[in-house]
Amino acid sequence: MILVQMMRWTSLLPVLIILSSLIPALLIFATPENAARRRTILNLGGIVIKLCLVLLMLLGVSQGLRFRFEVDFLPGASLVLQGDALSLQFVTLSSILWLATTIYAIGYLQKSQLKSRFFGYFSLCVSATVGIALSGNLITFLLFFELLTLATFPLVVHRGTDAALKAGRLYLVYTLSGGTLLLMGVALLHSITGTSDFIPGGYVSGAVEENRFALMAAFALMIVGLGVKAALFPLHGWLPRAMVAPAPVSALLHAVAVVKAGAFGIIRVVYDVFGVETGIALGLTPVLMLAAAFTILYGSIQALRQTDIKRRLAFSTVSQVSYITLGVAMAGPTAAIGAVVHLVHQGLMKITLFFCAGNMAETLGIHRIQEMDGLGKRMPLTMSAFTVGALGMIGVPPIAGFFSKWYLGLGALESGNDAMLAVLIGSSILNAMYFMPLIYRGWFAQPPTAGWPEDNFKKSRFETHWMMLLPPLFTALLSLLAGIFAGSLASPLGWTEFIISQEFAL
Amino acid sequence: MNDALLSLVTPLVAALIVLTGPAMTPRRASVVVLLGSALSFAAALLALQTVTASGATQTLNLGGWEDGLAIRLRLSPLSALLLAFTALIHLLAGLYARFSRFASGDDFWVLSAFLHTALAALWLSADLFNLYITLELIGLAAVAMVALSGPKAYQAAADYLLLSLAASMIYLLGVVFLYSEYHTLDVMQLASVSADSARTRLALALITAGLMLKGALWPLHLWLPAAHAGAPAAVSALLSAVVVKGPLFILWLVWTEVAPADLAREVGPMVATAGMIALVAGGWAAMRSPYIKVLVAYSTVAQLGYALMALGLLMSWQIPQMHIALWLFVIAHGLAKASLFMAAGEMQGTLGTRRLTGLRGATQTVPIAMFAFAVAGGSLIGLPPSGGFLAKWVLLEPILSQPQNWPWAFGILLGTLVSAAYIFRVVVLAFDRATINPPDTRPHLMGHWLALLPALIVWGMALLGEQLIGLLAGGGV
Numbered sequence: 001m002i003l004v005q006m007m008r009w010t011s012l013l014p015v016l017i018i019l020s021s022l023i024p025a026l027l028i029f030a031t032p033e034n035a036a037r038r039r040t041i042l043n044l045g046g047i048v049i050k051l052c053l054v055l056l057m058l059l060g061v062s063q064g065l066r067f068r069f070e071v072d073f074l075p076g077a078s079l080v081l082q083g084d085a086l087s088l089q090f091v092t093l094s095s096i097l098w099l100a101t102t103i104y105a106i107g108y109l110q111k112s113q114l115k116s117r118f119f120g121y122f123s124l125c126v127s128a129t130v131g132i133a134l135s136g137n138l139i140t141f142l143l144f145f146e147l148l149t150l151a152t153f154p155l156v157v158h159r160g161t162d163a164a165l166k167a168g169r170l171y172l173v174y175t176l177s178g179g180t181l182l183l184m185g186v187a188l189l190h191s192i193t194g195t196s197d198f199i200p201g202g203y204v205s206g207a208v209e210e211n212r213f214a215l216m217a218a219f220a221l222m223i224v225g226l227g228v229k230a231a232l233f234p235l236h237g238w239l240p241r242a243m244v245a246p247a248p249v250s251a252l253l254h255a256v257a258v259v260k261a262g263a264f265g266i267i268r269v270v271y272d273v274f275g276v277e278t279g280i281a282l283g284l285t286p287v288l289m290l291a292a293a294f295t296i297l298y299g300s301i302q303a304l305r306q307t308d309i310k311r312r313l314a315f316s317t318v319s320q321v322s323y324i325t326l327g328v329a330m331a332g333p334t335a336a337i338g339a340v341v342h343l344v345h346q347g348l349m350k351i352t353l354f355f356c357a358g359n360m361a362e363t364l365g366i367h368r369i370q371e372m373d374g375l376g377k378r379m380p381l382t383m384s385a386f387t388v389g390a391l392g393m394i395g396v397p398p399i400a401g402f403f404s405k406w407y408l409g410l411g412a413l414e415s416g417n418d419a420m421l422a423v424l425i426g427s428s429i430l431n432a433m434y435f436m437p438l439i440y441r442g443w444f445a446q447p448p449t450a451g452w453p454e455d456n457f458k459k460s461r462f463e464t465h466w467m468m469l470l471p472p473l474f475t476a477l478l479s480l481l482a483g484i485f486a487g488s489l490a491s492p493l494g495w496t497e498f499i500i501s502q503e504f505a506l
Numbered sequence: 507m508n509d510a511l512l513s514l515v516t517p518l519v520a521a522l523i524v525l526t527g528p529a530m531t532p533r534r535a536s537v538v539v540l541l542g543s544a545l546s547f548a549a550a551l552l553a554l555q556t557v558t559a560s561g562a563t564q565t566l567n568l569g570g571w572e573d574g575l576a577i578r579l580r581l582s583p584l585s586a587l588l589l590a591f592t593a594l595i596h597l598l599a600g601l602y603a604r605f606s607r608f609a610s611g612d613d614f615w616v617l618s619a620f621l622h623t624a625l626a627a628l629w630l631s632a633d634l635f636n637l638y639i640t641l642e643l644i645g646l647a648a649v650a651m652v653a654l655s656g657p658k659a660y661q662a663a664a665d666y667l668l669l670s671l672a673a674s675m676i677y678l679l680g681v682v683f684l685y686s687e688y689h690t691l692d693v694m695q696l697a698s699v700s701a702d703s704a705r706t707r708l709a710l711a712l713i714t715a716g717l718m719l720k721g722a723l724w725p726l727h728l729w730l731p732a733a734h735a736g737a738p739a740a741v742s743a744l745l746s747a748v749v750v751k752g753p754l755f756i757l758w759l760v761w762t763e764v765a766p767a768d769l770a771r772e773v774g775p776m777v778a779t780a781g782m783i784a785l786v787a788g789g790w791a792a793m794r795s796p797y798i799k800v801l802v803a804y805s806t807v808a809q810l811g812y813a814l815m816a817l818g819l820l821m822s823w824q825i826p827q828m829h830i831a832l833w834l835f836v837i838a839h840g841l842a843k844a845s846l847f848m849a850a851g852e853m854q855g856t857l858g859t860r861r862l863t864g865l866r867g868a869t870q871t872v873p874i875a876m877f878a879f880a881v882a883g884g885s886l887i888g889l890p891p892s893g894g895f896l897a898k899w900v901l902l903e904p905i906l907s908q909p910q911n912w913p914w915a916f917g918i919l920l921g922t923l924v925s926a927a928y929i930f931r932v933v934v935l936a937f938d939r940a941t942i943n944p945p946d947t948r949p950h951l952m953g954h955w956l957a958l959l960p961a962l963i964v965w966g967m968a969l970l971g972e973q974l975i976g977l978l979a980g981g982g983v
Contacts, residue, residue: 072972073891074899114870114939143890150884153933154869160939169934176887176926180919183890184906187899191907214909 011069013057014081014134017091018127020050021098025123031116039119040106046123047099050130054095057083062489062498073139077195080136084198085499086272086340089492090133090264093344096478097256097351098126100471104355105248107467108362112246118158122252124151129257132264136197138186138273141265145182145229148261149175155249156242167241174228174238182225182265189218189273198268200503202275208282215274219284222269230262230325231318233295240314247358250310254317255351263324263343271503276331289329293423295322300430307368309357312434313350316393319427320346327408330420333504335411337496342404344492345392348479349401352389355472356382363464365454372438374447379463383442385476390435392479395428400482403493507564509553510581513589514626516546517596521619535615536604542619543600546626547593554586558977565632578692580632583977584833588629588755591837595747595844596622598960602848603740606953608855610738611654618744621647628752634681634691634713634764637756638674641720645670648749651741652733659736666733670720677716683709684764697763710765714757721753723814724784727807731791734806735799739851742799746806746847747840754813758832761821774822781818782917784811789924793931797860798850801928802843809839809886811921816901819914823904830978831901837974838885838893841964845882848957849875858946865935867942874954876936882961883929888922893967898922900975 024046031039057067060083067083083091105122109115128151131144149172157168189195189204192211196203204215228235242253253259270279270288279285299319306312323346327339359382360366360375376383392399405424412420457464486493520542524535557564568577596618603610603618624643631637649670653663685691687705700706715726722730730750734742761770761777788808795801813835820828852875857864868876885892898918905914967974 073968074896074971075975079891117869139890146889150889154937157934157937160867160937162940165934165938168937169930172926172930172934176930177923179889180922180926183888183922184902184915184919187902188906191903 010060010065010067013053013060013067014069014083017050017053017057017134018081018131020053021046021123021130022127025120025127028116028123029120033114033116036115039116043102043106043119043123047095047102050095051099054088054091058088058092061085061088068136070136077137077139077190079140079143080197081131081134081140082136082197083134085495085502086267087133087135089340089344089495089499090260091130093347094126094129094133094256094260097251097347097475100351100355100475101248101251101256103467104251104358104471105246107465108246108248108358110465114158117154121151121154122248125155125252125257127151129261132261137195138189139195141268142179142183142186145261145265146179148257149179152249152253152258155252156245158246158249159244161244163244167238167244170241171238174235178225178228178235180225181221185218185221185225188214188221192218198272200272200275202271202273202278204274205278208278212282215278216282216284219269219274219279219282223266223288226262226265226269227291228262229258230266230321231259231295232262232291232322232325233298233318236295236299236318239318240311243308243310243314247354247361250314250358251351251354254314254354255347259317259321260343260347263321266325267328267340267343270328271336276504280331285329285331289326289417289420292322292326292329293420295319296326296423296427297430300427300434304430304434307370309360309367309369309372309438310354312369313353313357316431316434317350319431320350320393323404323408326420326423327411330408330411330415330417332411332415333500334407334414336500336503337493338404338407338409338411340499341407341493341496344496345400345404345479345482348475348482349389349392349399352385352472352475352479353393355468355475356386356389359464359468359472362468363454363456364452366452369438369441371448371453372441373445375441376443377447378452381463381469381473385472386442387439388476388480390439392483394431394435398480398483400479400486400492403483403486507553507566507579507581509549509556510586510589510630511566511579513546513549513553513593514623514630516542516549517619517622517626521616521623524616524619532612532615535612536600539615539619540597540600540604543593543597543622546622547590547597550586550590550593553581554583554590554977557581557586558583577636578632579630581630585629587833587837587977588751589626591840592622592625592629592748594963595744595840595960598844598956599740599743599747599848601959602743602953602956603738605956606739606848606852607950608739608851608953610740614651614654614738614740617647617651617654621651621744621749625748625752628755632693634684634693634696634760637759638678638681641677641752641756642674644749644752645674645720648745651744652737654741655736655738662732662736665729669729673716673719675716676712676719680709680712680714680716683712693759693763700764700766702766702769706766707769710760710769713760717753717757717760721750721757721810722807723754723757723810724780724787724807727784727788727810730807731800731803734803734847735797739848742803742847742851743844746803746843750806750810751836751840754810754817754836758817758820761817767824770821771824774818774820776818777821778815778818778914781811781814781816782914782921784808784814785917785921786811786924789921789928792928793924796862798854798862798865798932799847799860801862801932802846802850805846805886805925805928806839806843808921808925809835809843812897812901812918813839815914815917819905825904826979827900827904830975831897833978834893834897834900834974838897838964838967841960841967842882842885842892842894845878845957845959845961845964846886848953848960849878849882852950852953852957853879856945856947856949857943859943862932862935864943865932866938868936870939870942871945872949872954874951875949875957876933878954878958878961880929880933881958881965883925883933885961885964887925887929891965891968893964896967896971896974
């Protein structure tokens, strides 16, 4: 069977997309520490190939082609890779952000050791993420989900200090426990309904009558397992602590891979395993909605209490990723558009913010919010990108974040969850309260008379190393473009409408 | 059947050549024994192919005597699989012992070949007395191999010897009771006549106790950590990977064939509970251990808990999935554990410490051995798509399909978490860059790669998942 599939390029393409970062990962592990050029070529070469392959698949899917690869694994559950509209949304996002983050990381890590190990695991993480996105059933999803945990751990503890190891331990406790619960949920569901491919509308509706309780248990196990990565309250504890990792890793955790994998999994489970109608029939979606709403407000309030920039951003992620869960749980098509598009929008904006925070820390030694006074004069470009990201998070048009919130709000009204509109508005006010001071300090406060805590890259042509400056500008520009061109099919919003029209059979 | 006999005889011939051959240096001995293992492996694969193709169990009465008198050998798909598994583990451990810089002792070769023969005979025996003989042979070879570490292991070896003999005696006593009741010791004949009587119960209790002591099954496992941790790495690998599985095999044979089905159904939950406790208690002990090899040895106690659980549930539910799960665990654990012990041995030797804290910074100082440790550990935890995952999945499915069985699933959940805790306890230490423990000598890469090999094979089991399950799905023997 494998041989037959090798002949068809539509079967081969999902595999090639994963291999395009997996093979570079293995080669990078074998690269000597001082062979920086070879490492860069491997990194960028892999990305370019991946982007071309993804583009090819995007074209194919928009023309109605099906991409599917299958190998035998467990009885009644093969390993399946397939490219549908939803998986491509995530694949495209993580591939583009991988490009930005890799360039950033090359600049960021120039003086650090163990770069081969770092970039090897980094590429492995991206392979796992793309695998998650392309997974065609729950078993395959589980496999890549666990791989992602294992591949991110060495990055979280990269600095190898006591604090890093503590954070790494905590990360493992949370994510491995979550993975085990997810496994239990998947196995339980498999024993009831078997494991078929993800399909819009789900495949469990036939079993609702007889196995009501078992289905609810399976759903709870899976959501809790995924919720750990999606940082759903009270499972979010690892995320702020993991901030000890280097800035590119934070970007990876918050925007490219980890929390996104959790949120993406929740989308899959609700839409393509249980189906919205079964979810409502079992009374599951309202519970999920309340959990998400609480997390949104809780994360925002916690963010407000932080004085450290990265920690404030981390709690902001806790809050923002739950927008996705909230939109999914509201179980209506409009809210679903808001949810799925936020997967992309949040990624673009949050990665911008983390890149900027990393630039501030590396260039001027700025870690706390008070230290940002007058930053705009010394680092205008970084501060501009930061402003775009922050305003987008608050929901100011025409930045991408506005459109997520707009559709989520409309969806709340449409699905009759008016209270959720209040949550969204409340959260936006809180967003403004915790982001505006940073913007104000950066642009309008006076720089410290005693000078900056550090001052690196003074001889550089730009305000900081160009490889660290370019990525945030690029992602900030993308979050603007995603908003401005929201009406076209090539924008995340346009593509999301295409996805949702399939999910809800509109 | 001929292939199976060949697989049994080749290690014996290798041992005899090593013993009697002229000018037999350890180097030549290693070549002979490795060749023997390789041949035995090939023969076992052929046997596996024929027996699955014919689909029937084959028997052979040695010397042409009639049933009951003759030494009867029996080849089923399971015993062929175990033959291949044993030969493979011996091959891998032998390769490691040959190329690693850390010596396993000159007598390793002849002893491991004898051990291999005895194990092969065990898988093929179908008579409780013959099984006793093979058990004794295995025990003696294993004790001698523990003593290969030199004087510091003599205490552990002596304890192992005494317990092993005591266990055999208890087992033999049970066998005598059975004989006095039924006048036969042939498993297939016993299966047709056995009934639930007080004497049968007593006999089965004695047999079970003896086997559990020999197989280090909870709660009779206390001798195992000292013996397995004290032996040279290649020997520890053999002991944990295959030797403790021998008694388990007999236990399975006795309870699924000899014991009356109703009695097995009654005892099953107790066995499964013991397995669940083993899983958690063994894992806990591994988590608390300050020494690398003791941690790995306690993890054997814990992992045998999975097998015991599968056996107990097989006895009480009598469904084929549990049979599959049991033997998948045995194979996956064997490969993973071989890798763990070899990696632990390499790291200990290179870093010059037996303590866990000595592994600080091991990802930089001994990266390949540490990687082997983590990869093998992943299979013990049951991360997909490893062999450990395959086994756990097969075990979970029937448990989860009935809500009243969910407490067992909770046991597996706990077991998984504890395994993750003790494996990652080591991995986290290895990523410490602040206080690196510098190696005493330059790492010897060949040994490290050979330690990784079994771990890669166990992860490759996923590719053979459906075949293995199909092979074992034939049910009993």
